[in-house]
Amino acid sequence: MARVVHYHHPQAENFSLKYSSASSADLVARQLDLDGATKLIGYPFTTPVYVLYESETEIENAADIDIDKEWLRDRITELPRSVQVVAFRLVELLEAAVDVQEADEFHLYKEFEPQKIQQALNHVSWDAPLPEVAGDVMSNLILRHSLPNANHRTGIAMLQFCIESVDPDFDMPRTHLDDETWQEWVDPYIVESKRLITVRRNNVRFKRLAELGVDGVERKDGIRIQLAEFDLDMHWREALTTYATQHEAHCRAFARATLQRADRDALLSRTGPTKREFIDYLEAGLVERDFKNLF
Known part of the structure; x- marks a missing residue:
């Protein structure tokens, strides 16, 4: 057993x-x-x-808080424009995710940390091939975990916006919660992402469990991590780098699969946006967009 x-x-x-x-x-x-x-x-x-x-x-229920726009401005006023724009869009995405799932069932696990967005943007390989840029945007926003919840769902939305900044006519596969076809396809990517980021933060703890004869660890969402499948024998700083690199590769693969699934193979070889082009699109290209349609 x-x-x-x-x-x-x-x-x-x-x-x-x-x-x-x-x-x-x-x-x-x-x-x-x-x-x-x-x-x-x-x-x-x-x-x-x-x-x-x-x-x-x-733990807080999303129904118990209100992320006021003035409060958000006060938190990000000293940060660069790029961070401010991404922060506003992430909060709008979070609010949309809460609306779709119902606020009283949506838990918040931590404070919003907008300063981590700058770290995420700094680690994106801007102006590289589009799947790399979009995958890096998704990966690094997830890795920095700036929101109190929904970092994967909002990360996928940001990947979509990155692709749209190059081709506004891009049509992302539907991501509604009741879209079983989407769920069956995307869930394995999310599951593997969560495995990687959990091991990344806990390799020393998991190594100790393995030494005690434990075979696996199960997260709250039923995701099981088989310890023998991961290299745990490294310094925790090395693990942060090693598994971040693996996570970026995983999200780049997701970006390529997304383009192929949408029958947009021509975009696989397109150059991705510069940082400024991406931020400009987030600021001006999403005006009055109903983000609930993304979830």
């Missing part, structure tokens, strides 16, 4: 795996060094494994 532990606490999804040990006493001692709230689970494998979960944030 596979020995699998939860990455998020099964009764409190804002608690994530922090430490593991063969001794519960060891983790009880570690609890004293943590600032956030903690929960401890013992897994009754043949050789028991204990996991300590920590939370530094409270």
